[in-house]
Amino acid sequence: MKIGLLAMSGIRAHDPELLKLGLTLPGFVERSRQIAALPSLGLLQLASATPLGHELEYFEAEGDGLEPAELADCDLVAISTFSAQVFEAYAIADRLRARGIKVAMGGLHVSALSEEALRHADYVAVGEGEHVWPRIVEAAERGEPPRIFRASDEAPVEVARLPIPRYDLLRNRPYNRFTVQTTRGCPWRCDFCASTVMLSSRYRKRPVADVVRDIQAIRAVRPDAFLELADDNTFVDKEWGLSLARALEPLGVRWFTETDISVADDPELLAALARSGCRQLLIGLESPDSGALEGLEQHANFKARRASSYADDVERIQSYGITVNACFVLGLDHHDGGVFESVRRFAEDTGLYEVQVTYMTAFPGTPLHARLHREGRILEPGRWDLCTLFDINYQPCRMSVEELRSGFHDLTRSLYTAQAMGRRRERFLARHRRRGALAKS
Numbered sequence: 001m002k003i004g005l006l007a008m009s010g011i012r013a014h015d016p017e018l019l020k021l022g023l024t025l026p027g028f029v030e031r032s033r034q035i036a037a038l039p040s041l042g043l044l045q046l047a048s049a050t051p052l053g054h055e056l057e058y059f060e061a062e063g064d065g066l067e068p069a070e071l072a073d074c075d076l077v078a079i080s081t082f083s084a085q086v087f088e089a090y091a092i093a094d095r096l097r098a099r100g101i102k103v104a105m106g107g108l109h110v111s112a113l114s115e116e117a118l119r120h121a122d123y124v125a126v127g128e129g130e131h132v133w134p135r136i137v138e139a140a141e142r143g144e145p146p147r148i149f150r151a152s153d154e155a156p157v158e159v160a161r162l163p164i165p166r167y168d169l170l171r172n173r174p175y176n177r178f179t180v181q182t183t184r185g186c187p188w189r190c191d192f193c194a195s196t197v198m199l200s201s202r203y204r205k206r207p208v209a210d211v212v213r214d215i216q217a218i219r220a221v222r223p224d225a226f227l228e229l230a231d232d233n234t235f236v237d238k239e240w241g242l243s244l245a246r247a248l249e250p251l252g253v254r255w256f257t258e259t260d261i262s263v264a265d266d267p268e269l270l271a272a273l274a275r276s277g278c279r280q281l282l283i284g285l286e287s288p289d290s291g292a293l294e295g296l297e298q299h300a301n302f303k304a305r306r307a308s309s310y311a312d313d314v315e316r317i318q319s320y321g322i323t324v325n326a327c328f329v330l331g332l333d334h335h336d337g338g339v340f341e342s343v344r345r346f347a348e349d350t351g352l353y354e355v356q357v358t359y360m361t362a363f364p365g366t367p368l369h370a371r372l373h374r375e376g377r378i379l380e381p382g383r384w385d386l387c388t389l390f391d392i393n394y395q396p397c398r399m400s401v402e403e404l405r406s407g408f409h410d411l412t413r414s415l416y417t418a419q420a421m422g423r424r425r426e427r428f429l430a431r432h433r434r435r436g437a438l439a440k441s
């Protein structure tokens with residue numbers, strides 16, 4: 001069969017005022033442009049798990065939600081879904097099926113809402129795809145009727161034995177940033193998290209040698225690639241993190257990842273990360289004050305417990321020359337109108353190199369969605385296209401929707417001006433220089 005792998009890339013947001021703001025604010029646009037250009041690792045991973053004897057091709061959906069015309073030659077098309085683009089994905093699937101092409105869907109959104117997806121796809125995968133995908137390919141070959149395939153019905157996916165994602169399928173495409181996965185899952189249980197904890201509850205690390213092998217495969221396609229680790233929380237195990245950093249150091253790569261604030265506790269790891277080419281750590285602080293974080297992480301109240309040292313932790317990480325991209329979630333249940341100023345002040349006072357603000361978002365399948373739904377606070381149920389992190393689809397507790405929106409717009413305006421960014425970056429550089437001088441003396 002000819003199998004098409006269809007990625008839905010790009011960034012989604014609907015709020016017209018925010019979009020207009022985004023066009024004029026350099027910081028906002030800079031990061032969006034960079035990350036919009038990432039290929040789908042999930043599909044490349046499936047490609048490497050495809051039974052032999054099939055022809056594979058990687059496609060990107062067009063910016064306007066249309067499918068490339070070449071998909072018409074495929075017998076089976078695999079589509080990877082996030083909530084924000086799922087209606088575009090369903091529309092593409094409907095059109096492909098009308099032409100007699102079989103469609104398989106997987107990914108975070110349809111893993112949470114498989115019955116919904118089965119109205120649009122022949123085969124729907126729930127959970128990690130490596131073991132269900134070969135079954136789907138066989139089902140398509142045999143022309144079997146539509147059904148749901150669950151990872152939980154197969155042997156668990158051993159991350160210690162993942163084959164190299166088929167980065168080679170991207171050879172003729174203009175990507176310069178690539179994703180590599182080093183861990184899956186996260187030990188924490190933040191009520192809003194719609195990331196890989198939705199696919200498997202266990203936290204798993206890959207062998208460092210396999211990560212290096214995957215990076216070599218990327219460099220065979222693009223020697224100067226910038227690497228983004230597609231992890232939720234890379235440095236839960238500091239010892240393993242140290243071995244990863246040491247293995248990356250001789251490769252001379254530049255890279256970025258997501259982790260939690262406890263990375264600040266380990267100076268040896270921070271020094272090794274700096275030497276290994278780690279340019280930035282994205283860390284979900286969520287709110288500058290512990291009160292608003294109470295109960296948000298449901299396993300050990302991790303974030304509320306750490307909040308009092310957030311500022312020192314950020315300073316320490318950045319002093320190693322590693323920039324922090326701190327993420328704040330606006331509109332948590334304890335947030336009132338004062339939160340915008342406290343985020344602005346935190347960013348300014350700590351000299352955060354990068355800051356990301358998003359709205360609290362109820363993704364399907366999360367504890368947050370279940371709770372807001374129970375409380376009748378979802379404004380337009382089923383509007384998954386609003387799950388962009390930049391659109392509001394719930395009734396906040398201590399603000400009106402309008403207060404949340406206008407406070408967010410004002411905060412965006414003040415955080416991403418060239419002056420504000422310049423001040424934060426200057427502070428980061430000064431702190432880093434000071435540390436360098438101390439180290440020399």
Ligand code: B12
Binds near residue numbers: 079105193194232363
């Ligand atoms: C890289 C990334 C992106 C890239 C995606 C590139 C691409 N073309 O796919 C870019 C930068 C474009 C992106 C954009 C967005 N993203 Co993003 N992104 C990520 C990130 C960091 C890693 C995803 C990843 O590569 N995972 C690793 C792979 C191996 O896992 P996977 O994709 O889940 O695939 C496995 C299974 O799901 C399954 N599978 C997947 N697809 C299929 C298909 C079939 C047929 C089968 C059988 C199986 C299968 O098998 C795979 C292997 O096990 C995650 C956060 C994280 N740390 O996970 C956020 C994340 C996925 N993004 C998120 C969001 C919200 C967005 C945006 C909406 C942001 C915005 N406002 O624009 C947009 C959505 C744009 C869009 N097109 O839909 C959310 C999604 C939540 C949700 N449930 O929908 C996440 C979880 C982050 C978060 N804040 O919680 N993102």
